[in-house]
Amino acid sequence: MPDILSCYKWVADEAYIRSGSSGALDLNMADYKISDYDKNAIEEAMLLTEKYGGNTAVITVGLPDDTKGVKDALSRGPEKAYFVNDPAFADLEPEQTATLLAAAIASPIPYDIIICGEGSSDLYAQQVGPRLAEKLGIPCLCYVQKVELDGSQLVAERKTDAGIEVVAVELPVLLTVVPDINMPRLPGLRDTLAAGKKPVTEFTADDLPQGQAALLQTTNSKVASITRSSRMFGTDAASIGDLVQELKNSGVIA
Amino acid sequence: MDFRLSEEQELVRQNMREFAQKYVDPIAAEIDESGRFPAEVVAKLGEMGYMGMPYPVQYGGAGTDYLTYALAVEELSKSCAATGFTMSVHTSLALGPINNFGNDEQKKKFLTPLCQGKHLGAFALTEPSAGTDVNAATSTAVLEGGEYVLNGTKTFTSNGPVADTFVTFAWTDKSAGAKGMSAFIVPKDAPGLRVGEHFMKMGIRASQTSEIIFKDCRIPQANLLGGEGQGLKIAMNCFDHGRIGIAAQAVGIAQAAMEESISYAKERVQFGKPISKNQAIQWWIADMATDIDCARFLYMRAAWLKDQGLPFTKEASMAKVFAAEMCMKHSIKAVQIHGGYGYIKGQKVERLMRDAKITEIYEGTSEAQRMVIANNVLR
Numbered sequence: 001m002p003d004i005l006s007c008y009k010w011v012a013d014e015a016y017i018r019s020g021s022s023g024a025l026d027l028n029m030a031d032y033k034i035s036d037y038d039k040n041a042i043e044e045a046m047l048l049t050e051k052y053g054g055n056t057a058v059i060t061v062g063l064p065d066d067t068k069g070v071k072d073a074l075s076r077g078p079e080k081a082y083f084v085n086d087p088a089f090a091d092l093e094p095e096q097t098a099t100l101l102a103a104a105i106a107s108p109i110p111y112d113i114i115i116c117g118e119g120s121s122d123l124y125a126q127q128v129g130p131r132l133a134e135k136l137g138i139p140c141l142c143y144v145q146k147v148e149l150d151g152s153q154l155v156a157e158r159k160t161d162a163g164i165e166v167v168a169v170e171l172p173v174l175l176t177v178v179p180d181i182n183m184p185r186l187p188g189l190r191d192t193l194a195a196g197k198k199p200v201t202e203f204t205a206d207d208l209p210q211g212q213a214a215l216l217q218t219t220n221s222k223v224a225s226i227t228r229s230s231r232m233f234g235t236d237a238a239s240i241g242d243l244v245q246e247l248k249n250s251g252v253i254a
Numbered sequence: 255m256d257f258r259l260s261e262e263q264e265l266v267r268q269n270m271r272e273f274a275q276k277y278v279d280p281i282a283a284e285i286d287e288s289g290r291f292p293a294e295v296v297a298k299l300g301e302m303g304y305m306g307m308p309y310p311v312q313y314g315g316a317g318t319d320y321l322t323y324a325l326a327v328e329e330l331s332k333s334c335a336a337t338g339f340t341m342s343v344h345t346s347l348a349l350g351p352i353n354n355f356g357n358d359e360q361k362k363k364f365l366t367p368l369c370q371g372k373h374l375g376a377f378a379l380t381e382p383s384a385g386t387d388v389n390a391a392t393s394t395a396v397l398e399g400g401e402y403v404l405n406g407t408k409t410f411t412s413n414g415p416v417a418d419t420f421v422t423f424a425w426t427d428k429s430a431g432a433k434g435m436s437a438f439i440v441p442k443d444a445p446g447l448r449v450g451e452h453f454m455k456m457g458i459r460a461s462q463t464s465e466i467i468f469k470d471c472r473i474p475q476a477n478l479l480g481g482e483g484q485g486l487k488i489a490m491n492c493f494d495h496g497r498i499g500i501a502a503q504a505v506g507i508a509q510a511a512m513e514e515s516i517s518y519a520k521e522r523v524q525f526g527k528p529i530s531k532n533q534a535i536q537w538w539i540a541d542m543a544t545d546i547d548c549a550r551f552l553y554m555r556a557a558w559l560k561d562q563g564l565p566f567t568k569e570a571s572m573a574k575v576f577a578a579e580m581c582m583k584h585s586i587k588a589v590q591i592h593g594g595y596g597y598i599k600g601q602k603v604e605r606l607m608r609d610a611k612i613t614e615i616y617e618g619t620s621e622a623q624r625m626v627i628a629n630n631v632l633r
């Protein structure tokens with residue numbers, strides 16, 4: 001019976017992100033949520049343990065204030081949480097996040113399967129999963145849309161541009177999952193109320209080896225703006241020609 | 255002083271929002287149009303633990319505080335005021351009296367399946383001649399051979415046609431005045447109970463409302479709630495906490511009206527700019543946001559007082575009357591912001607404006623709330 005560890009990121013809910021007066025992103029009104037595909041990662045862990053037995057836990061790296069996220073994750077079913085937090089852990093790069101996760105997991109945290117969302121709802125860099133697998137020295141399967149277990153072997157369907165690839169791998173393994181894999185459940189009221197009573201193990205920067213400094217510096221963020229150029233065209237043949245020419249001129253079609 | 259909600263309260267609100275977006279938003283317009291009772295959604299609410307939120311876990315409830323429950327009502331009502339009300343009237347008015355005045359046996363038998371959402375509850379007090387004036391009721395209950403025999407007609411009973419369990423009121427001793435009315439638990443299959451006329455309503459159309467007729471309706475003596483003569487006290491007690499739920503419902507409707515107005519005003523271009531750039535629209539929206547916050551803080555205060563075990567009757571009435579009236583006012587403004595489109599079926603604000611009206615009427619009219627408030631502040 002496998003130990004399954006799901007990773008999640010606590011992100012600003014894009015529904016509440018506003019455009020500030022200077023054109024920068026304004027996060028003041030933002031509620032936070034578990035990154036969308038990470039909900040699929042947690043759900044898949046639950047589905048697998050419901051089918052094959054085993055234990056589930058979640059792990060995240062974030063700020064000390066992100067305790068609501070821990071409860072949210074636990075309300076979705078996992079039995080325990082590992083909360084890697086420090087005031088220094090704001091705006092981490094994927095490499096830094098993966099380093100911290102790997103160090104915490106090496107502490108050790110038992111696992112046979114680690115599940116991550118394919119990418120995060122905010123930056124969608126798709127980096128943390130593969131980097132974490134590399135650091136742990138275990139195989140990594142990305143774009144996973146279906147998982148089955150057969151003893152110590154895991155069979156996964158990967159959704160690639162070329163088609164569906166079926167891969168068998170010995171445990172332990174890290175998966176990054178696409179949203180097609182399942183429909184995350186809504187936590188019931190009792191699950192939400194019970195979440196705060198589940199065990200949480202914390203790690204802070206002092207407990208973990210320091211990784212590299214950030215390589216990128218974010219100096220500014222800008223809201224993308226869309227301009228509309230309401231042009232009217234007729235329905236006769238000549239007008240359609242005009243429309244095509246206009247689209248070419250504006251670079252929409254080549 | 256701390257205005258923050260707990261993490262659990264925030265999560266419950268967030269989950270209810272997600273629930274409503276997933277299961278209620280897609281059908282809200284349809285059930286308003288058809289008047290269909292959303293039994294599948296109510297069953298789902300029960301499965302998820304939302305049909306007995308503030309009641310003890312030992313009787314199938316979730317054991318939350320009243321504030322958490324009110325927050326959930328607001329979120330659900332934002333998507334569909336009728337569904338929010340179905341949950342609220344069940345929880346506050348049907349389950350409340352059984353929880354607050356029932357004995358252990360009654361709680362095991364009636365409260366547990368109600369809290370679990372397996373049964374739906376209704377509160378049958380109003381009669382054709384007795385609205386705000388509860389004393390004008392004429393229903394009677396006579397003890398005969400270990401059974402109470404009920405006779406009378408109740409009207410405007412919310413959840414009436416779909417309820418499994420009724421809490422109702424009848425005179426056991428008319429000559430005793432206020433101390434002559436008693437409260438009873440009546441299962442829907444009690445002999446002599448009949449669902450009368452179903453009412454077609456202006457708003458909250460998916461909420462089911464009917465007459466309930468008791469004709470020599472026999473129930474066991476054990477279904478007497480509290481003691482004989484406690485009926486009025488029980489009714490007034492559950493009105494107090496029911497009002498918190500209606501205030502929350504009104505806030506939900508108004509919040510939805512504001513959100514619809516904001517997104518429409520940003521999109522709607524007239525005279526070459528979005529109408530949200532007009533100061534008139536900005537001021538209306540600013541007033542909406544301010545009044546919604548006032549109403550929300552009023553119901554939260556009332557719920558908090560109740561949760562602390564402090565008196566909250568006046569505060570619940572203040573929350574109810576203010577929330578209901580600001581909800582009516584701003585849902586009308588929301589239609590105005592939408593112009594002609596706001597008057598067309600299928601626009602959410604058209605439904606919200608019709609739904610808003612009932613909040614000024616049921617569970618104590620605005621005038622009744624002012625009586626309660628005046629009685630408290632003038633004495």
